[in-house]
Amino acid sequence: MEEMKSRKDVEVQYTWDLSDLFADDGAFEQAIEEVRPKIKGFNEEYSGNLHSPTTAIEAIQEYKSILESLVPIGNYANLKLSSDQGDENAQKLDGMASNISTYFNSESSFLTSELIQKEEAFLEEVKSEAPQFLHFIDELLKNKPYQLDPKVEKALASYSPVFNGPYSLYLKTKLLDIDFGTFSANGKEYPLSYLSFEGELEGHEDVEVRRNAFRAFSDTLSEYQHTAAGTYDLQLKQEKTTSDLRGFDSVIDYLLHEQDVDQSLYHRQIDMIMSDLAPHMRRYAKLLKRVHGLDEMKYEDLKVSLDPASEPEISVEDSRQYINDALKVMGDDYLNMVNRAYDERWIDFVKNKGKSTGAFCASPYGSHPFILISWTSLMTEVFVLAHELGHAGHFHNANREQNIFDARSSMYFVEAPSTMNEMLMANHLLENSEDPKFKRWVISSIISRTYYHNCVTHLLEAAYQREVYKKVDAKENISAGDLNMLKRNVIEEFWGDDVSITEGAELTWMRQPHYYMGLYPYTYSAGLTIATAMSKRVLNEGQPAVDDWLKVLKAGGTKTPVELAKMAGVDITTEQPLRDTIDYIGELVDELEQLTDQIEG
Ligand SMILES: [Zn+2]
Numbered sequence: 001m002e003e004m005k006s007r008k009d010v011e012v013q014y015t016w017d018l019s020d021l022f023a024d025d026g027a028f029e030q031a032i033e034e035v036r037p038k039i040k041g042f043n044e045e046y047s048g049n050l051h052s053p054t055t056a057i058e059a060i061q062e063y064k065s066i067l068e069s070l071v072p073i074g075n076y077a078n079l080k081l082s083s084d085q086g087d088e089n090a091q092k093l094d095g096m097a098s099n100i101s102t103y104f105n106s107e108s109s110f111l112t113s114e115l116i117q118k119e120e121a122f123l124e125e126v127k128s129e130a131p132q133f134l135h136f137i138d139e140l141l142k143n144k145p146y147q148l149d150p151k152v153e154k155a156l157a158s159y160s161p162v163f164n165g166p167y168s169l170y171l172k173t174k175l176l177d178i179d180f181g182t183f184s185a186n187g188k189e190y191p192l193s194y195l196s197f198e199g200e201l202e203g204h205e206d207v208e209v210r211r212n213a214f215r216a217f218s219d220t221l222s223e224y225q226h227t228a229a230g231t232y233d234l235q236l237k238q239e240k241t242t243s244d245l246r247g248f249d250s251v252i253d254y255l256l257h258e259q260d261v262d263q264s265l266y267h268r269q270i271d272m273i274m275s276d277l278a279p280h281m282r283r284y285a286k287l288l289k290r291v292h293g294l295d296e297m298k299y300e301d302l303k304v305s306l307d308p309a310s311e312p313e314i315s316v317e318d319s320r321q322y323i324n325d326a327l328k329v330m331g332d333d334y335l336n337m338v339n340r341a342y343d344e345r346w347i348d349f350v351k352n353k354g355k356s357t358g359a360f361c362a363s364p365y366g367s368h369p370f371i372l373i374s375w376t377s378l379m380t381e382v383f384v385l386a387h388e389l390g391h392a393g394h395f396h397n398a399n400r401e402q403n404i405f406d407a408r409s410s411m412y413f414v415e416a417p418s419t420m421n422e423m424l425m426a427n428h429l430l431e432n433s434e435d436p437k438f439k440r441w442v443i444s445s446i447i448s449r450t451y452y453h454n455c456v457t458h459l460l461e462a463a464y465q466r467e468v469y470k471k472v473d474a475k476e477n478i479s480a481g482d483l484n485m486l487k488r489n490v491i492e493e494f495w496g497d498d499v500s501i502t503e504g505a506e507l508t509w510m511r512q513p514h515y516y517m518g519l520y521p522y523t524y525s526a527g528l529t530i531a532t533a534m535s536k537r538v539l540n541e542g543q544p545a546v547d548d549w550l551k552v553l554k555a556g557g558t559k560t561p562v563e564l565a566k567m568a569g570v571d572i573t574t575e576q577p578l579r580d581t582i583d584y585i586g587e588l589v590d591e592l593e594q595l596t597d598q599i600e601g
Contacts, residue, residue: 003191007084010350014316015083016370017345021076028076028093032100035069039100042066043107050114053125060126060133063111068366068404070104073097075364082372085175086354098161105157113150115140135558136405146246146257166235167516173227174510175354183216185209192216194357198511199376205308207294207301214300218504221511228510229480235516236472250473252466255519259410260560265572269522269529270466272578273459274494280586281456282498284447287592297498299491299505302452305380306444306592310437312379316349322382323389326428327421329538329546330393337396338389341371346392347385349375361388361418363395365404379441383422383449390421398556405557411520412561415454415527416534417553422450423535440595443588451585454524456494461512462522464490483509526561526572532581533570545569 022028046059077097080090115123115137123141127134147153180192185208192201192213201213236251243254256266289297291306305311314322320342327338341347348355351374359373369392375381394417398407429442467486471478488506495501514520537545552567565572572578 004193004195004351004353007087007352007354010352013345014349014375015345016079016348016372018076018079018370020344020367021072021079021364025089025093028073029096031069031073032096035066035073035100036103038062038066038069039104039107043110047110048114050111050118053122053129056115056118056122056126057130057133059111060130060136063108064404066104066108070101071364071366071404074101075362075367075370079362079370079372082356082360083348084352084354085171085356098164102158102160105160106154109154109157110150112140112143113147113153116144116147132403133405139405146248148245152245163238166231166238167513169231170228170513170516171356173224173231175356178220178224180217180220183212185212192220193353194511195351195355195374198357199351199374202300203303203305203308205292205304207292210304211298211300214502214504218502218507221507222504225480225484225507225510229478229483232483232509232515233478236468236478239518240472240475251469252473252519258518259412259523261410261412261562265412265526265561266519266522268575269526269578270459270463272575272582273455273525274463276579276582277455277459277585278494278496280582280589281452281494282496283589284592285495285498287589287596291596296500298500299495299502302499303448305441305448306596307437307441310441313377314379314382315377316375319382319385322425322428323386325432326382326386326425327389327393329424329542331546331550334393334550337368337393340368341389341392344368347371347373349373351375359384359388361391361395363392363399365399365407368392369396380445380449383425383445386421386425387418390418393417393421394553397550397553401554402556402558407556409555409557409559409564410561411518412523412526413530413564415524416530416564417527418531419450419454419524419528420531420534420549422446423531424538426450427535427539436595436598440592440599443592443595447585447588447592450528451588454528455581455585458514458521458524460487460490460494461509461514462519462525463494464509465515465519465521525578529578529581530565530568530570530572532584533577534568537569 022031042062046055046062050056050059074097077090077093081087081094084090123137127137148156174194180197182189182191184190186206190201190209190213197213197217201209204210204213239251239254243251246254248254248257252263252266256263285297285302288301288304288306292301292304294301323338324335327334346368348371355374356372359371361369361371363369371385371388371392373381373384373388391414395407398409426442426446430439433439433442464487467490468478468483471482484506487509488501491505491508492501509515512521534545534549538549548568552564555564555567559567562572570577
């Protein structure tokens with residue numbers, strides 16, 4: 001394995017082109033200089049002056065226009081930084097973007113405060129004269145019971161970078177400070193980093209490489225556990241304080257309020273998966289143990305592929321055909337977006353030091369999506385890319401159809417379009433192969449990637465996070481020891497006696513950025529539940545199902561998650577879709593067992 005490259009040494013053609021946001025840093029800085037007086041003018045003109053609905057509409061319009069000009073500013077800096085957290089210039093730009101955004105939040109906080117205090121008739125008139133702002137006003141009214149005194153709101157807005165502090169500290173520790181050094185296995189020395197561990201080593205087919213990598217990785221993580229726990233505790237305290245100040249009954253209520261979801265949907269997802277999915281996944285773990293001839297199935301063996309030898313290698317260029325074929329069913333407009341993503345360098349494929357781990361898609365309003373991925377040249381990347389292009393396809397549609405206030409759907413729904421594309425990819429690959437080994441590889445990818453990642457990894461995070469918030473609501477402090485214990489309990493409960501939970505597994509909580517994004521982890525399985533039902537409809541019904549789905553994507557944030565799912569023909573107020581999803585995973589594991597018998601027999 002080669003040493004990780006520096007950002008400056010990677011091949012430019014496989015990096016994203018941020019010049020669609022700003023031609024260069026100079027243009028970025030100029031945009032900031034231009035928006036600053038607009039913000040000042042906005043405050044001077046409208047603060048304390050929203051006397052008529054007409055003026056209110058003008059103010060909302062101006063607010064919207066400033067918001068739109070801040071989008072590329074924040075994204076340019078942020079994307080630059082995520083491709084190399086160690087880039088001091090990017091850090092500087094990110095600081096500038098954060099400052100202007102704080103200035104805007106603080107100078108514009110009067111708008112919400114003043115509108116909320118207006119009589120109902122006033123707001124109704126705003127809505128009827130400017131129907132494009134209907135959801136904006138309804139959103140304000142939804143938050144009215146939790147709104148604080150205008151001066152307090154302004155003070156809180158001024159503190160916003162401090163509130164983002166824990167997440168940025170988390171990233172700095174993780175991506176800049178921790179040095180994993182090297183480890184040895186089979187008499188060879190291997191360099192170790194977050195990227196190499198999560199990208200390759202944790203799923204390495206050689207048991208000694210895999211297990212020694214895990215040992216070295218965990219031992220180094222452990223040295224940082226108190227800093228990480230302290231950082232996380234700050235995040236929790238801030239969420240708890242906000243929740244109390246605004247008058248929510250619990251942190252969980254506060255965080256679900258933003259998602260337009262009630263507690264029953266949240267708890268069902270966690271409870272049912274912990275109890276009903278676990279038996280299927282334990283069977284899958286047993287199958288891994290059997291196929292790899294392991295005498296003991298350990299926690300660090302769970303990410304190994306069922307049949308690494310049957311996983312084809314794939315280049316970036318070749319991935320394009322697979323993606324095109326798999327997503328063709330979504331129609332020409334969708335495919336056009338996919339091909340532009342390749343042609344116009346929307347995607348950052350390279351691997352380099354300091355780059356954010358995992359993959360994500362940012363979809364700045366008014367521009368096109370940008371995707372970050374670290375291409376390992378393994379076939380599994382077509383699933384990752386299909387997933388991220390699912391986010392792109394979602395916001396590409398929603399951003400075109402909706403105004404900036406209405407484009408983003410609830411977090412509960414965000415992972416549905418992405419996981420839907422993973423299902424479409426799997427269906428495509430299965431339809432076009434008769435080779436039992438390849439079929440087994442595809443199904444095991446759906447299990448080990450799509451369902452494992454979304455319903456197990458993130459779900460265990462969610463179950464653990466729920467326990468953490470229970471403690472927070474009980475006003476308990478959180479130490480590294482507590483977090484380790486809670487995480488270990490959840491992992492042990494899920495895997496039972498079928499997997500031995502090695503020391504170090506409890507530190508898994510240190511690896512996930514999602515804890516800094518509210519109740520995000522559970523939404524992966526929620527999205528995948530909708531996607532599983534939807535992809536079955538596409539398989540069975542074809543075009544009418546695709547048409548429904550495109551309507552859902554275009555609806556953006558104008559509907560609640562329950563309404564969006566309903567438009568897709570899925571009723572998530574009942575447990576049926578989740579039960580069907582779990583049954584489907586069970587069938588996939590059955591199929592894996594049969595294919596394995598066939599291959600070995
Ligand atoms: Zn995603």
